[in-house]
Amino acid sequence: MAVTIKDVAKMAEVSISTVSRVINDSKPVSPDARRRVLNAVEVLGYEPNEIARSLVTRKSNLIGVIVDDIGNYYVSQIVRGIEEVGRMYNYDIIIGSSYGSAETEMKFLQLFKTKQVEGIILASEILNKDVIKYIEDLKIEVVYLNRYYDVPGLSTVYLDNEKAVEMMMEYLIELGHRDILYLTQEKDTDLTVEKYKIEMYKQYMNNINKEPVIYKIDTDEIEGTYNVGGDILKVIKDNNISAVFCCQDELAIGLMNYLSDIGIKVPDEISISGYGDVSVSSIYRPSLTTIKEPYYDIGAVSIRKILKTINKEDSSNEDIQLPIRLMKRYSTQKI
């Protein structure tokens, strides 16, 4: 049996209230009593039971984090951000991966509620009405993150995706490219942020009096993109494309792998750019020109937002928008 506050009180010959007072510094205690308590704590190796403490103070110092898959690079960066600033404020994080299941997200939401978490960060990749509804009715502070879907109404941290497309398009045009293919995913295009990105791409193509060339594929993975490399190449040839702007790095890398394997040189024969700056992008040869999304910051800002609300420092519910960076690397070059 672990040592409790009673044991300390007995040894220090004071009441448990006094012990509580010294360990919490909540009320003045005579120097002598304090000394005796501290000594007893030391000798007995007493550590307060946080569970009991939480029960009475109703503060769990816990933030629940639900992610799609912790094994995913960008997810782990977000978690890193959450954890690091949470730690600074003495908050622990309890985490769960949903692997794209709305049911699992729901289960975690409920679980976290029973665990008395003080805030929840849900970094989802799916869109589910029941989940959204549940969140809205929850009396717990929630930050909803979704890098694909556009979900208005929830407290979130935004990325300026349109601005990012602007930056990339301006850069490609500056390099002399005019025949630019936009490679995107076909899934739920209307509901996702792709909608805005595609709009912006079209706008830029219009500006240079070029017909937009958009190719949609049904994968978001390197392997999947590699497999349709032939189809993409056909579109490239048919439209005399000199640069491909991919809506995600994975597509860009899958495509580069394909081109590399059939002997087409990037960027000499064609420029490729991505979106997201996944960890491979800077390591891959040629390193990928892409848009860097500040994942760590997203996590950090999310939790800070929750903490602020909890501590009533800030009740403003405005959404935060984080800056995005263009990473000029070697998969693109002047034409």
Add this chain to the structure above:
Amino acid sequence: MAVTIKDVAKMAEVSISTVSRVINDSKPVSPDARRRVLNAVEVLGYEPNEIARSLVTRKSNLIGVIVDDIGNYYVSQIVRGIEEVGRMYNYDIIIGSSYGSAETEMKFLQLFKTKQVEGIILASEILNKDVIKYIEDLKIEVVYLNRYYDVPGLSTVYLDNEKAVEMMMEYLIELGHRDILYLTQEKDTDLTVEKYKIEMYKQYMNNINKEPVIYKIDTDEIEGTYNVGGDILKVIKDNNISAVFCCQDELAIGLMNYLSDIGIKVPDEISISGYGDVSVSSIYRPSLTTIKEPYYDIGAVSIRKILKTINKEDSSNEDIQLPIRLMKRYSTQKI
């Protein structure tokens, strides 16, 4: 104020014990009472307070996980394994990154103890006496994971590193290589598993009557290795090396980046192999021949081990050794 067991009891017109019995299925309850309770739970949206429950049952259903850096690929895979099997047994994980600080590891260990975790998995990359000591004295089940340091005495999950080196050496020799350079890190070689790997490498070189050629560098990163690429190349030329076996994938990739940039073709001019199978390794071109360490399984096995002990299914304290795989890819070829 959240709804409590009392509210449910009142509404269902039974005592709180009956409510408890229904929600825990711990004792027979009359069909009628059960129905009324269930109805009240439904109507009120009651969710039991896990904190209060933990306090009395002394079961937190929490496993503490301390890692070096959750943003690290292999770490996130381990966590994924821990989380997934933990979930199956209804355990939640609470996580903390130590970023290589022994002090932080210590802080988490203590914190987790106060949080009443039922087990701790410490995935460290450092070696610290105080931490080890603290773990040994802790009355909580701990699994200690360290992919670098060899720490006998603690409950852990081992990888058969020697066997892995055997596999790789046999493969390289089978490809016709005789002049094989072993590229390793110089830090703490005696305390780490590198000690065993180097021994095995030497043994194989002896078998084929070749002098071992070992080059130690003081980095474990892609960038750092890239920066000493020139020095490594000199060693390669001086010793007429045809294959480089790197003790970590990062070194292999850093070296391949360097060779790529100065126009040396891998594997045509030289074969390179790694160790670890980090995420880039299979994506990089040429894809890297390497040793795949089963990170997910390490996590899964670690938590299962803890859970077994907690549930007294298994008190055997034997260490578990996981298999390792040789990934034959395109950075190595026949000479």
Add this chain to the structure above:
DNA sequence: GTGAAAGCGCTAACAA
């Protein structure tokens, strides 16, 4: 400055 006592929400004897 200190201690007694109530109570956080729940489980688990115990008695009925």
Add this chain to the structure above:
DNA sequence: TTGTTAGCGCTTTCAC
């Protein structure tokens, strides 16, 4: 089958 009650370990009035 059910209700009463005693805690789990702690914080926090309240009275002294």
